[in-house]
Amino acid sequence: MQLADLSRGLDTIWVVLTAAMILLMEGGFALLEAGFVRQKNAVSIIMKVFVDISFGALVYYAVGFGLMYGKDWGGWIGSSGFFMGGDLTHLHLNISHDTYWLFQSAFVIAVISIVSGAVAERIHFRAYIVYTIFMTGLIYPIAGHWIWSPGGWLAKLGMVDFAGSAAIHALGGFAALAAAIFLGPRIGRFGEGGKTNIVPPSNLPLASVGAFILWFGWFGFNSGSTLSATNEAIGHIAVTTMLASAAGCATCILFTMLRYRKSDPPMVINGALAGLVGITAGCAFVSDAAAILIGAVSGIAMVFASEWLEARKVDDPVGAFAVHGISGSIGTLAVGLFAVPGSTAHAGLFYGGGWQLLGAQALGLAVVAVWGFALTWGTFALIQRFKPARVSRDEELIGLDVGIHGVPAYSQEHDFLDVDDLRNPR
Template structure:
């Protein structure tokens, strides 16, 4: 009995600490996105992150967790556990439901933060709040139930997504694509003659620090998904996470260096993140060599996808779709190819497991991608009926910091500012 209690206590500490690491990633999102957008929109990025954390946590507590992990009859949607009350014994956890909720809350906040970067500099703050409620309360929990709930229909088919390449990143990435398309590009981003105008990042050192924080938090993201402090696989998960992220970053540095004769800093940043996204599904099930390959492929394809989006005049200020949607797709499918024998219920194609797992992974990815895109488009369309989703032209030109929030991010020249005067310029 004492050993069981000790195990439960250690698991609780482990899950709470890794949940805190994942929550710290919101600081990474804030710095990364603020560094990638223009100075006049830095405050608006920070405010969206505060919305992600505050509204996301509350909505997930009231209803999102129940829809995602509550009991159900048909594998589609949970129906118990609203307000964290009711029978959740079917989860068979070695930690308390509260502890598990905290860990999953950190995940749901990360999902909505993916979308925030794609809509930067032009989404209306009030519309973003409503969308955050819909994403954290319905869109993510329902598809998450299919993959991660014990009774989810994709889980029953055998889909493997250890820490969320599909459930979190592909969903968030395709939702980000839908939002970027719905809003349209920023004013002046693409010329009438077809020319593409580059919007330089306002602060690359800031964005780099944000990436480093995300990189750090990802070890909580992946290793924490064991939900056990004594799981012997924690070390391997951490190693594959490190190798994939390093390979993604290195591949992007070399690719841009040889292609453009200059190593591209934003692509190096996003390359590391692409590698992290790519390994998230299979970090517990693939070899070190496969992790390096997954990371490198994710990084290079991310660059190609970013270029393709630009050619099609899709404005994604931080590369949310290329990093999360594309790399999440690669990582999800890679499990069907590289899953080691004995590591999961099904073995990957390259290790003699046949086509079944790859087929299930492809099906799950397609469902999640369509779900994230369609529900986001529908949600924004619904919001548009009541409130503008995009800010006015004047507010966009002035910058959302002053135009929407009434305060600039940086004040180096004046002790006091006349906001009304700033808005009139």
């Protein structure tokens, strides 16, 4: 076996394994979100995750991958690679196009899962399916083309985003914000006279396990983005990923103790995730010390963002915007500040690289945020013209598990259930 064949084989194994790690994160999303919402909506969370994986993969295979990585057309969209056909030679990969699609499909599934938590407990299942098709087939692939395709216009301007703080998390976070605002808050979430009612999580241990699974999968998310098993940066990427997530978590433990006089468990869980989101863009480009700072800032910003949303009566049950939108923005801009010389075409501002990289990062972030928000709002407005995007009041009060899916998540209160009542609720 020639050395080139061995390298190609090792890279293929590495990318497939890390793709599987990223796909496992869907289990993390399912447990995290099911633990954060009320028991009567746990099944609806699981069903949305199955939509993410199944519809997401199929639509991305048919349309999304071609728009994202196909032969460039004017720096805006791809024009080949639909159904994995056509010209893809411009990608210059050391792995097969099938292998690359598998890895990228895991990313697109993660994007739609970000929005899932923000619309929990009140979106209609059919509306979520339609939105998933739009996100995975149009909204994310086009933005991804701008940043990650060799001919993308933001890439040509110098924007870098190693594993997706902007392309995945900021996009998904601002899309989640649009969806949450469009649907409105859950019944009873905000009372008269500015009163805010807390909806307690149904199962924090479950949510914690989900966070741990996401934490594990993130090493595939970031390190796998090398697309090479022999890339010497893998170790550094894993270290910066660990340090940033630890800093985000530790900062939230201490900060909530000072701010609330109690260490807030949901905030701590989201603090770890905020650190992970924040480091995703720069994990290969920044120092260990910068990774700790990025994680810490992301954790604190997440707390303030959560309070800001609550003050404006925006209901985001799992903190999707605070974790992904805000931390993704911080991470994207941090590359322009902390990128070490030689890691990117231009070093960060604090390393003598001037304003060029930071400017490109800021422009790219603004474009992606507006794109994600506007296209999501437009998609839900389109859906609303044909069918309500939100469930009825009765369905929401009963719970989506029984009201929409016809089965409760937990049946300890019943020995037998009437099939007609469950499948045809009043």
